[in-house]
Amino acid sequence: MFRGRLAGQEGAIVHLGNPVLEGGAEGGLSVLKITDWECRPTKKEPSSPGLGRADNSQPSRFKLLINYQIEVSEVIRQALNASPDKTAHFIAYVQLGTDAGQLQETSPVGFWTLHDTKGLAWNTLYRLRA
Numbered sequence: 553m554f555r556g557r558l559a560g561q562e563g564a565i566v567h568l569g570n571p572v573l574e575g576g577a578e579g580g581l582s583v584l585k586i587t588d589w590e591c592r593p594t595k596k597e598p599s600s601p602g603l604g605r606a607d608n609s610q611p612s613r614f615k616l617l618i619n620y621q622i623e624v625s626e627v628i629r630q631a632l633n634a635s636p637d638k639t640a641h642f643i644a645y646v647q648l649g650t651d652a653g654q655l656q657e658t659s660p661v662g663f664w665t666l667h668d669t670k671g672l673a674w675n676t677l678y679r680l681r682a
Contacts, residue, residue, distance in 0.1 A: 553653040554643060554677045563635065566627055568620075583646075588615040588671075613671030614644070621667075628660060628680060638682035646674045655679060 568583055616624055631640035642663065645653075657679045658666065666672065 553645060553675065557653075557655060557677055558641065561641070563631070566631070568624065568627075586617055586620045588617055613673055615667055615671045625660075625664070628663075632660065632680065632682040635682075640680045642678040642680060644672050644674050644676050644678070653677065657681065 568586065628640055628642065632638055653675045654673070655677050656673075658681075660680055660682065663672075663678055663680055672678070
C-alpha cells in the first residue's frame with residue numbers, strides 16, 4: 553500500500569503489536585490488543601472475521617490504549633532524534649476495507665493532538681517532522 557511512498561527511504565522499522573502473540577500460531581505481532589477499536593467515527597464496510605461489529609461497521613479510526621501511548625511516543629521521539637532529516641513515519645495499516653492509503657504530514661504534537669481528538673485514520677502513512 554505504501555511501498556511507492558517509502559521507496560528510497562532508509563532506517564529501522566518498528567512493528568507495534570501485542571507481544572503475547574509474538575511467534576504464536578500466526579507467527580507475528582498484532583496491534584489488536586493495544587488499540588481502542590471503539591473510537592468513532594465508523595463506516596459501513598464488509599466485515600472481516602473477528603474485526604467487524606454486529607452491524608457490519610468497521611472502525612475507520614483508532615486510538616492507542618492509554619498504557620501504550622508513552623512507549624509509542626518514546627519510540628517516535630527516538631526515531632526523530634536518530635533521523636538525519638528529523639523525519640519518522642508512522643503507518644497505521646489494517647487489512648480492512650478498500651482504502652488506497654493516504655499520506656498525512658504533521659508534527660509530533662499534531663500527531664498526538666489528532667490521536668487524542670479524532671483518532672488516527674487506518675491505512676494512513678503519517679510523516680512526522682520534528
